[in-house]
Amino acid sequence: MNSPQLFSAGYLVQVLGSLLLVFCCILGMLYLMRRFSRGGSGNNARLAVLASASVGSRERVVLLRAGDEQILLGVAPGSVRTLHVFAEPVVPDVANAPQRTDFAAILHSVNPLGTRK
Numbered sequence: 001m002n003s004p005q006l007f008s009a010g011y012l013v014q015v016l017g018s019l020l021l022v023f024c025c026i027l028g029m030l031y032l033m034r035r036f037s038r039g040g041s042g043n044n045a046r047l048a049v050l051a052s053a054s055v056g057s058r059e060r061v062v063l064l065r066a067g068d069e070q071i072l073l074g075v076a077p078g079s080v081r082t083l084h085v086f087a088e089p090v091v092p093d094v095a096n097a098p099q100r101t102d103f104a105a106i107l108h109s110v111n112p113l114g115t116r117k
Helices: 009-036 103-110
Strands: 047-054 060-066 069-076 079-086
Touching: 047 103, 060 103
Parallel strands: none
Antiparallel strands: 047 060, 060 069, 069 079
């Protein structure tokens, strides 16, 4: 009896072709997921990050505009908490405001505990 060659040229071409096909399918699925998962209606103008500041090694404070409200969030690994919801906008409309906002001044103005030294 003649045993089949395990590492013959035909077998290696078949295995490499199959691996290439699987790799191309994975890349195609990633492309489609990225292209079509833009999130909801595609109108993200109602939600925008106005400013952010690092307050620790992995903690941040973020000022977010959600619709007509401005919300101050505390963001840490595994946790997002609402710190304050502003009745009146702290930062003017993003279209009229400069790109860089003095976030330290905004945070200082709404901090009920004052400054710590």
